Amino acid sequence: MSSLLDEIRELHAGGKMETLPKKPIESMEGLSKVYTPGVAEICMEIANDPAKAYQLTIKKNTVAVVSDGTAVLGLGDIGPEAAMPVMEGKAVLFKQFAGVDAFPICLNTKDPDEIVQIVKMIAPAFGGINLEDISSPRCFEIERRLKEELDIPIFHDDQHGTAVVVLAGLVNALKVCGKKMEDVKVVFAGIGAAGMACSRMLLKAGVRNLIGVDRQGAIHRGVEYSNPHWTEYANMTNPHNLRGSLSEVIVGADVFIGVSGPDLLTVEDIQSMAADPIVFAMANPKPEIDPALAAPFVRVLATGRSDFPNQINNVLCFPGIFRGALDCHATTINEEMKLAAGLAIADAISSEELTETYIIPNVFNPQVVQKVREAVIRAAWETGVARAGEKPAGIFHPEKP
Numbered sequence: 001m002s003s004l005l006d007e008i009r010e011l012h013a014g015g016k017m018e019t020l021p022k023k024p025i026e027s028m029e030g031l032s033k034v035y036t037p038g039v040a041e042i043c044m045e046i047a048n049d050p051a052k053a054y055q056l057t058i059k060k061n062t063v064a065v066v067s068d069g070t071a072v073l074g075l076g077d078i079g080p081e082a083a084m085p086v087m088e089g090k091a092v093l094f095k096q097f098a099g100v101d102a103f104p105i106c107l108n109t110k111d112p113d114e115i116v117q118i119v120k121m122i123a124p125a126f127g128g129i130n131l132e133d134i135s136s137p138r139c140f141e142i143e144r145r146l147k148e149e150l151d152i153p154i155f156h157d158d159q160h161g162t163a164v165v166v167l168a169g170l171v172n173a174l175k176v177c178g179k180k181m182e183d184v185k186v187v188f189a190g191i192g193a194a195g196m197a198c199s200r201m202l203l204k205a206g207v208r209n210l211i212g213v214d215r216q217g218a219i220h221r222g223v224e225y226s227n228p229h230w231t232e233y234a235n236m237t238n239p240h241n242l243r244g245s246l247s248e249v250i251v252g253a254d255v256f257i258g259v260s261g262p263d264l265l266t267v268e269d270i271q272s273m274a275a276d277p278i279v280f281a282m283a284n285p286k287p288e289i290d291p292a293l294a295a296p297f298v299r300v301l302a303t304g305r306s307d308f309p310n311q312i313n314n315v316l317c318f319p320g321i322f323r324g325a326l327d328c329h330a331t332t333i334n335e336e337m338k339l340a341a342g343l344a345i346a347d348a349i350s351s352e353e354l355t356e357t358y359i360i361p362n363v364f365n366p367q368v369v370q371k372v373r374e375a376v377i378r379a380a381w382e383t384g385v386a387r388a389g390e391k392p393a394g395i396f397h398p399e400k401p
C-alpha cells in the first residue's frame, strides 16, 4: 500500500504538467520575431480586429479548467490548493486525449459574483471554459450567468459531462437487459450538480419514472425546499410523489444511479430492486457501494473509477466535446450537442461487443474522441451555433450566429 502511495506521490511531484514552446527560440533574430519588436505587429493586428485572437494566439485551442475547490470529487470543500491535482489531471486528459491545451485555475473565492467576474475577465485568452468541482446550487447560477455573458462554450463538467456519459452507459445497459427508457424506474442518489443534470438528460432521453433522493430522502412535491432547484426538480420527477428514504423508494427500481458519496447503498437495497438491476455507483473516489460487494447481486455494475470494468466517468466526454466545439468555433455547447455526444459514446460499442462488463468504451479507445467530435460538430451546425470549419455533408439549413 505504501509503495502504491509512493508511486502516486512521485507522479505528482512538482505537478503533472508544464508549458512548452511550439518552436524554440534559437537566435537573436528569432527572438526579435516572436518577442519584441516583431510581436508588436501581431498585437496591433489583434487590436484592430479582436477576432484575430483566434488565429494569432492560443485562444482557439485553449480551455480554462476553473474550480473553487468546493466539491472536489466526493471529498467536498477542500479548498483551491487541494483542488489543483484534480484540475491538473483534467488538463492533462484534455491534452492527451483530444490535443486541447488546458490550464488549471483554482480560485480563492466561493462567491458566485466574484467567480463570474473573474472568469469573464480571463475569458479573452480562452476558447472555452470548463467549470469543475464547484458545489451546487451555486454552480447553476455561475454557469447560467457565464453562458449569458460570454460567447465561448461554458461547460460545467460535473453536470453535463457526467450527464452525457450516464446517458451513454444507460442506453447500452438497457440494451443488455432488454429494457426500455420509457418503462424503467430510475432512482438517483445525490441531487447536486451531477444528479440534477443527469436527471434532466435522462428525462429528455425518454425516462418517465425517475426519483431523486438526497440527504433528507426522496425529493417530492408539497415541501418548501430552501434549494429552489429541488422544488423545480420535484415538479419534473417522482410521478407518484413517493416519500421516504433511499431504501424505501428503491424497491422495484430497475436502475440506481449514485452521484452522492461513499457507502450509502446496501446489498439489501439492491436485492429489493427489480430483476436484472443496473447499478451505476459513481461517487469518486469511493462509490456508493463497494463494487466487490455489489457485483454478485446486479446485472450491470459501473463505477466512476478506472480500476473496475465499466468506468462511467466524464473523461469520456469533456475532451471530445470541447475538441468538437473548438474545431467548429461554437458559441456554446447546447442540449443537442450533449445528446449527440452521449449517443456517439454509446455507439462506440457495437451490439456484438456489448456485454454486462462492457457497456461503455474505454477512455483509451481512440474512436471515442473522434466520434464525439464529429457528432458535436454536426449538432452544432444543425443548431446554428458553429462559426468556422467545414460544414458536415447533409446539412441544408445552417444558420450562422
Ligand SMILES: NC(=O)c1ccc[n+]([C@@H]2O[C@H](COP(=O)([O-])OP(=O)(O)OC[C@H]3O[C@@H](n4cnc5c(N)ncnc54)[C@H](O)[C@@H]3O)[C@@H](O)[C@H]2O)c1
Binding pocket: 071, 072, 073, 074, 075, 133, 134, 135, 136, 157, 158, 159, 162, 189, 190, 191, 192, 193, 194, 195, 213, 214, 215, 216, 258, 259, 260, 261, 264, 282, 283, 284, 285, 303, 304, 305, 312, 313, 314, 315
Ligand atoms: N463518475 C463521474 O464522472 C462523476 C462526475 C461528477 C460527479 N461524480 C461524483 O458524484 C458526487 C457528487 O458530485 P457533484 O459534483 O454533483 O457534487 P455536489 O456537491 O454538487 O452534489 C452532491 C449531492 O449529493 C448529496 N449527498 C451527499 N452525501 C449524501 C448521502 N449520504 N445521501 C444522500 N445524498 C447525499 C449532497 O447533499 C449533494 O446534494 C461526487 O462523489 C463526485 O465525485 C462523479
Ligand SMILES: O=C(O)C[C@H](O)C(=O)O
Binding pocket: 072, 073, 074, 086, 133, 157, 158, 283, 284, 304, 313, 314, 315
Ligand atoms: O474527476 C472525476 O474523476 C470525475 C468527476 O469530475 C468527479 O468530480 O468525480
Ligand SMILES: [Mg+2]
Binding pocket: 073, 132, 133, 157, 158
Ligand atoms: Mg468533477
